Amino acid sequence: MKEEDDMMSDIKLVEQPKRPLAMNAKLFAMWLFIVSVSMIFMALTSAYIVRQAEGNWLEFNLPVEMYVTTAIILLSSVTMHWAFIAAKKDELGQVKLAISMTTLLGIAFLVGQVMVWGVLVDMKVFLVGNPSGSFLYILSGLHGLHIVSGVIFLLIVLVSTFRYKVHSKNLNQIRMCTTYWHFLDVLWVYLFLFLLFYR
Amino acid sequence: MATADIHIKESAPHGDHHEEHEHHTNFWTHYIFTTDHKMIAKQFLLTGIFWAILGGAMSVIFRLQLGFPDANLEWIRPLLGDWITEQGKIDPEFYLALVTMHGTIMVFFVLTAGLSGTFSNFLIPLQIGARDMASGFMNMLSYWFFFISSVIMFTSLFIETGPASGGWVIYPPLSALPQAVNGSGLGMTLWLTAMALFIVSTLLGGINYITTVINMRTQGMSFSKLPLTIWAFFLTAIIGLLSFPVLFAAALLLIFDRSFGTSFYLSDIYIGGEALPNQGGSPILFQHLFWFLGHPEVYIVLLPALGITSEVIATNSRKPIFGYKAMVGSMLFIAILSFVVWAHHMFVTGMNPFLGSVFMLLTLIIAVPSAVKVFNYLTTLWKGNIRFTSAMMFSIGLVSFFISGGLTGIFLGNSAIDIQLHDTYFVVAHFHLVMGSASFFGMMAGIYHWFPKFYGRMMDDKLGNVHFWMTFIGVYMVFFPMHYIGIAGYPRRYYSFTNFDTLNSFADLNSFVSIAAILTLGAQGIFLFNFFYSMYRGRKATANPWKSNTLEWTTPINPGHGNWPGEIPTVYRWPYDYSKPGAKDDFIPQTVPFSATPESNLPHENELIRLEKEDDDVIRVDDKES
Numbered sequence: 001m002k003e004e005d006d007m008m009s010d011i012k013l014v015e016q017p018k019r020p021l022a023m024n025a026k027l028f029a030m031w032l033f034i035v036s037v038s039m040i041f042m043a044l045t046s047a048y049i050v051r052q053a054e055g056n057w058l059e060f061n062l063p064v065e066m067y068v069t070t071a072i073i074l075l076s077s078v079t080m081h082w083a084f085i086a087a088k089k090d091e092l093g094q095v096k097l098a099i100s101m102t103t104l105l106g107i108a109f110l111v112g113q114v115m116v117w118g119v120l121v122d123m124k125v126f127l128v129g130n131p132s133g134s135f136l137y138i139l140s141g142l143h144g145l146h147i148v149s150g151v152i153f154l155l156i157v158l159v160s161t162f163r164y165k166v167h168s169k170n171l172n173q174i175r176m177c178t179t180y181w182h183f184l185d186v187l188w189v190y191l192f193l194f195l196l197f198y199r
Numbered sequence: 200m201a202t203a204d205i206h207i208k209e210s211a212p213h214g215d216h217h218e219e220h221e222h223h224t225n226f227w228t229h230y231i232f233t234t235d236h237k238m239i240a241k242q243f244l245l246t247g248i249f250w251a252i253l254g255g256a257m258s259v260i261f262r263l264q265l266g267f268p269d270a271n272l273e274w275i276r277p278l279l280g281d282w283i284t285e286q287g288k289i290d291p292e293f294y295l296a297l298v299t300m301h302g303t304i305m306v307f308f309v310l311t312a313g314l315s316g317t318f319s320n321f322l323i324p325l326q327i328g329a330r331d332m333a334s335g336f337m338n339m340l341s342y343w344f345f346f347i348s349s350v351i352m353f354t355s356l357f358i359e360t361g362p363a364s365g366g367w368v369i370y371p372p373l374s375a376l377p378q379a380v381n382g383s384g385l386g387m388t389l390w391l392t393a394m395a396l397f398i399v400s401t402l403l404g405g406i407n408y409i410t411t412v413i414n415m416r417t418q419g420m421s422f423s424k425l426p427l428t429i430w431a432f433f434l435t436a437i438i439g440l441l442s443f444p445v446l447f448a449a450a451l452l453l454i455f456d457r458s459f460g461t462s463f464y465l466s467d468i469y470i471g472g473e474a475l476p477n478q479g480g481s482p483i484l485f486q487h488l489f490w491f492l493g494h495p496e497v498y499i500v501l502l503p504a505l506g507i508t509s510e511v512i513a514t515n516s517r518k519p520i521f522g523y524k525a526m527v528g529s530m531l532f533i534a535i536l537s538f539v540v541w542a543h544h545m546f547v548t549g550m551n552p553f554l555g556s557v558f559m560l561l562t563l564i565i566a567v568p569s570a571v572k573v574f575n576y577l578t579t580l581w582k583g584n585i586r587f588t589s590a591m592m593f594s595i596g597l598v599s600f601f602i603s604g605g606l607t608g609i610f611l612g613n614s615a616i617d618i619q620l621h622d623t624y625f626v627v628a629h630f631h632l633v634m635g636s637a638s639f640f641g642m643m644a645g646i647y648h649w650f651p652k653f654y655g656r657m658m659d660d661k662l663g664n665v666h667f668w669m670t671f672i673g674v675y676m677v678f679f680p681m682h683y684i685g686i687a688g689y690p691r692r693y694y695s696f697t698n699f700d701t702l703n704s705f706a707d708l709n710s711f712v713s714i715a716a717i718l719t720l721g722a723q724g725i726f727l728f729n730f731f732y733s734m735y736r737g738r739k740a741t742a743n744p745w746k747s748n749t750l751e752w753t754t755p756i757n758p759g760h761g762n763w764p765g766e767i768p769t770v771y772r773w774p775y776d777y778s779k780p781g782a783k784d785d786f787i788p789q790t791v792p793f794s795a796t797p798e799s800n801l802p803h804e805n806e807l808i809r810l811e812k813e814d815d816d817v818i819r820v821d822d823k824e825s
Contacts, residue, residue: 039444
């Protein structure tokens with residue numbers, strides 16, 4: 001980290017026009033990762049639209065439980081941001097609390113999604129069957145996998161916080177985590193609205 | 200100069216840090232689990248060469264079948280075992296597997312990983328003036344994902360049911376149903392696993408390349424001063440970042456169809472009179488997803504080769520590249536267009552003819568930036584003091600293939616003509632020239648040109664020339680006749696044509712192609728000898744053997760981890776100041792400030808001298824503040 005910061009300051013000193021682009025290399029790489037994950041979901045939702053246009057499409061309403069999980073993940077974004085702001089102010093107690101809450105909300109979201117799958121099965125919407133249902137399982141499942149990776153990231157940040165490695169002078173890790181978690185939240189909201197309007 | 204002072208102060212700890220690393224390396228950390236971008240590049244190169252030999256050998260085996268359908272191939276039995284039938288023929292299903300694996304290996308493992316992996320890794324830090332990639336660890340992971348992917352793909356060659364055999368495009372339902380062809384069983388599963396890992400490797404690499412180019416350039420290295428190689432690698436990485444995830448999505452749905460019984464791509468299929476349970480899928484959907492990667496992939500393969508060619512041609516013509524901005528612009532334009540032309544691979548899938556016309560129009564527009572690039576290559580060569588080094592020969596060869604293969608692209612891009620030519624040898628000829636051979640020649644040019652930087656020794660130029668001429672003539676002998684065979688209606692991927700009377704008239708041409716293919720592959724032996732011999736016994740290289748302007752030639756002959764022993768050089772000018780009127784030498788490296796070359800400066804460059812000084816002032820002020 002230190003080393004990269006040195007480099008950044010080098011660049012800033014010497015060549016003015018570079019400043020707008022020269023962000024922390026790891027954070028930048030995180031953004032590129034987010035772009036590639038977005039492309040996967042863009043591809044899947046495009047496939048969904050193309051397939052739907054061909055007809056023979058099972059129609060069903062999204063389970064009510066899905067609104068609840070959406071609310072949970074929206075709330076988790078709020079606590080995540082609280083953690084980030086607290087880290088900026090060096091209030092480590094709050095950071096620990098907020099990250100723990102985010103982690104728990106993330107796990108709650110995952111459990112909720114699995115319960116949604118159960119409700120879908122009760123509605124006779126299966127993974128194997130009409131692609132209308134299969135897409136729903138694949139989209140939520142793949143998003144869930146990313147949430148798992150996000151939860152692992154949260155735990156890593158939580159451990160670093162306990163080791164006093166997250167504070168206002170060292171925001172990189174928590175900033176990356178916040179960025180990623182917000183992205184996962186926005187991604188789910190996109191998927192939810194998409195599924196809601198493209199029935 | 201103030202710049203120098205500050206940098207000694209600020210980056211000294213940085214440099215030390217890297218030298219420290221050097222002291223601690225052993226065999227494992229130096230050659231195997233290395234984070235040095237140069238060693239990782241060599242790992243990619245050697246793995247790529249391994250795959251190229253394998254992929255080339257496969258093509259010769261199926262060319263034997265195509266050129267000499269009556270020959271007894273009993274003598275390959277020691278190598279292929281039961282894939283040779285009792286009649287001494289290649290097993291038809293294994294023929295399909297060979298074609299599939301040849302395509303997969305060449306497109307992904309040689310010309311994507313072997314080309315981008317090698318030269319992006321090697322040249323990006325060296326040419327932009329960085330100590331290493333943004334993340335050396337991710338870079339190492341990128342290679343090792345590629346390695347595991349390679350191992351799995353290689354393993355699939357040895358299983359009883361054979362490797363994947365549905366074509367490198369793995370269209371379902373052929374690739375989805377093991378009942379369709381033996382290779383769609385375990386072979387296809389391994390193919391998908393290997394490709395998933397390959398995609399991870401490419402994304403890790405690509406994220407690193409983009410981050411490095413944007414964040415790690417040395418002082419003065421603005422985007423308008425980047426060598427065209429870096430522009431090419433940068434755009435290639437962006438294309439890969441946007442398109443490979445889509446292949447991942449396509450493969451994911453295919454995996455679910457194959458292993459979990461979903462029906463994304465399958466519908467109304469009857470096997471032996473019995474209906475499969477899969478209902479409601481669409482095989483065309485797969486083609487859309489696949490070609491959304493598949494077409495950009497063409498440019499992932501080609502752009503690095505074009506970038507390398509720009510650099511090699513300018514250096515060896517001793518002339519500035521003609522139209523630097525047009526070169527960058529056309530690459531950018533190609534990169535954008537590559538995402539909106541995918542359906543030209545699908546004109547005969549029954550798509551709406553109006554939609555077909557739209558894709559046709561977009562496809563034909565690619566001819567414009569491509570022609571700009573060709574024009575610029577030729578005008579760079581025009582009246583240059585050309586040095587026919589091996590690298591230069593291969594670059595000129597690339598331009599030749601790019602023209603002759605590009606012309607047939609205009610034919611194939613027309614939706615009406617494509618109905619006749621679709622899936623014939625005309626297509627095979629087209630893409631082998633414009634994508635396969637052109638990229639291969641770009642890769643060769645890169646190896647010959649940067650070998651001194653790779654290993655500190657020179658490759659033999661005479662052998663290089665022999666290698667060039669045999670390969671160049673060989674490639675045309677292989678692929679030129681295929682245009683005629685294709686127009687005559689020979690479909691690609693067929694095992695044998697002896698059952699069709701109409702297709703017998705070209706049997707001799709097919710034999711000719713096969714002989715040419717064997718000779719061309721044989722000529723690569725010269726390269727392999729030259730490569731490995733020169734690695735240990737080649738003439739020792741000088742610091743700047745090609746009298747080139749770019750930064751990599753300012754490093755020591757055998758650069759260590761960290762590339763520059765002292766501070767990283769500052770860049771003052773673009774990389775193409777060759778044969779500048781009034782200058783003492785016929786090249787001025789990027790590190791020479793305009794204030795040092797008053798005799799050759801143009802009026803606007805004299806103005807820049809003032810800026811060079813102002814830059815120093817700015818730094819001094821900033822330094823005091825901080």
